[in-house]
Amino acid sequence: MAVVGVIGGGQLARMMIPAAVALGIELRVLAEAPDASARLAATVVGDYRDVPTVLDFAQGCDAITFDHEHVPQEVLRALTAAGAAVRPGADALLYAQDKLAMRERLAGLGVPQPDWARVDTADDLAGFLADHGGRAVVKTPRGGYDGKGVRVVDDAHAADDWLAAGPVLVEELVRFERELAQLIARRPSGEAVPWPLVETVQRGGVCAEVIAPAPHSTDAVERAAAEIATTVAHGLGVTGVLAVELFQSTDGRVLVNELAMRPHNSGHVTIEGSTTSQFEQHLRAVLDWPLGSTEPRAPWGVMINVFGSLPDDRIAAALGHQPSAKVHAYGKGPRAGRKAGHVTAIGVDLDDVVYRARAAASHFDD
Template sequence: MRVGVIGGGQLARMMVPPAIALGIDIRVLAEAENSSAAIAATAVGDYTDAATVLAFARDVDVVTFDHEHVPQDVLAALVADGVVVRPAPDALAVAQDKLVMRRRLTAIDARVPDWAEVADAEQLGAFLADHGGRAVVKTPRGGYDGKGVRVVDAADGADDWFATGGTLLAEELVDFRRELSQLVARRPSGEVRAWPLVETVQRDGVCAEVFAPAPRAGELPERARRLATRIAERLDVTGVLAVELFETAEGGLAVNELAMRPHNTGHWSIDGAVTSQFEQHLRAVLDLPLGDPSPTAPWSVMINVLGGPEGQTMPERYPGAMADRPEVKLHSYAKTSRPGRKVGHVTATGDELDDALARARAAAAFFQG
């Protein structure tokens, strides 16, 4: 079983241990020699170049992704050459473009924030006038970790983006209680498995903390599971699907974003679930029976390590962290620190949420200075 992963980031890196355990030959097309997934990088090249990607893909049984940025023409070339691509290009297109995502979710009656495609300041101004004078504006492509997203309260608030050409996504500013995330995995034969609904804490548009399961959730987990399963089935998603959600002020659920790959909000599953999202993704794209996603502890807390001492890596601070918190799991992405950069994460599990959170924060503090 040979799986090719396009993209050499930390998601590809974290697929390597379960691939080794299952005896899967995992190969990575990385963007650079020093990528996070360099340990499995069998090729280095441009993922936007069809010839490069085709040469990589001809030696694997299935191609999957560390990110959603592979152009559709490259994906089409893979399919035309007989390469198995999972998720398929049609599904991946929904995660690549936020306007396509909003159209498709609206078409399948999945609740989303009120939205509009706007082409200039005049149209943005009209949207603002209809939504209380404030709105969220997003670039349709390429945004992540808070990039390509801003809150505006004036018609000229996105003029710099309009100047680059193309249209933007304008959305209502949702009055929400908290942000949640529901991950499911689906294999081509149709089997779907869901992890517990989790609560996420965002800082400056970047996921900072994840609590699994989401506390004080009531009926929301079952509703979120049904919603994510319906999206996966209607969009024909293969592999892991992350559905980022708002819990609205009235207690409902609205879809914020989709990702068709392992996702930051599922990293807790490496240490806190019977089957991690990374093992499950490999199983799913190979159409193997899916593993049990049940939690192995009452609570898991994952905290991203963001930034830290300039130029250092996480392992340089391991002695102190390991001595102080030997029970907390540490995960380095083999990246040097710079302000705001996601260089790793820590996970603590336990019987009490507050205790697990305190221990995870104490461990993360060693790396964040």
């Protein structure tokens, strides 16, 4: 029986459990805390930054993969040195950990992205602002997520606090029509299979809703997105699921916003909507097993994130209201603003699918 070890016990590790159960894979999770979302599969509770803890956890695993990108490079390299199959590997993961490294590497691969620069001083930032209409986006190279570590600025001193700690990334403020995500899975032996392009709707810097496939996409946009994801997956040697967050700019360009090297919020709709979910595909990919079909199960799928909490009585109310909607609860204690679950609907008519997903999700509104 194949054994996959997952570092991190969040909802992404949790949603790997059903896929592992189906395929007869033993999933082991290194969880941050006993009450982690993926606690059912937790075999160790410990600190993913501690080399001995992680090495010990990895014993007997056929592959090691991740719920998040925060495992330090030194830990990744110690794992590899100890003979673990780390997927994605340290060299690839670097580009999901460090946005400056990512921009430099994608530039080298010729992948379209927003104008960007590394800035070390307020003067550097002033120069970039002057060249880009006086506004730009500043990002900390590391540690940002869900809108954290990101600022839209029009003042060269608006990032002084971050600059005190080191260089930051500045990017043109892309005027975009919408945001897209292109998911692809790649296995070590090289096979790579994309899913259909999806549209992601953000609110307050956080993904609120995903529509699959992205409505009204031209062939050119779909081709551009798939080509970017394929180039990045092979170019960076990604193994497992790669999510490429994209801008579709008002002037028709498709530009890379962010990378994630793990199952991704924009792919939750694949649980019901795809022949092979991102969680199953990720496990197959990290084990170097053949990848599955990503043919849609229905013409349309809509996924809506739920924040805060999903009390049982509201789950029951949502299911009663929308018998075809699927509710996913992440088993987390209530906390305002935190992703606590999601709702998915699939079907043949987009308006109907959106209606059903929103109607079910509305039961979790505060």
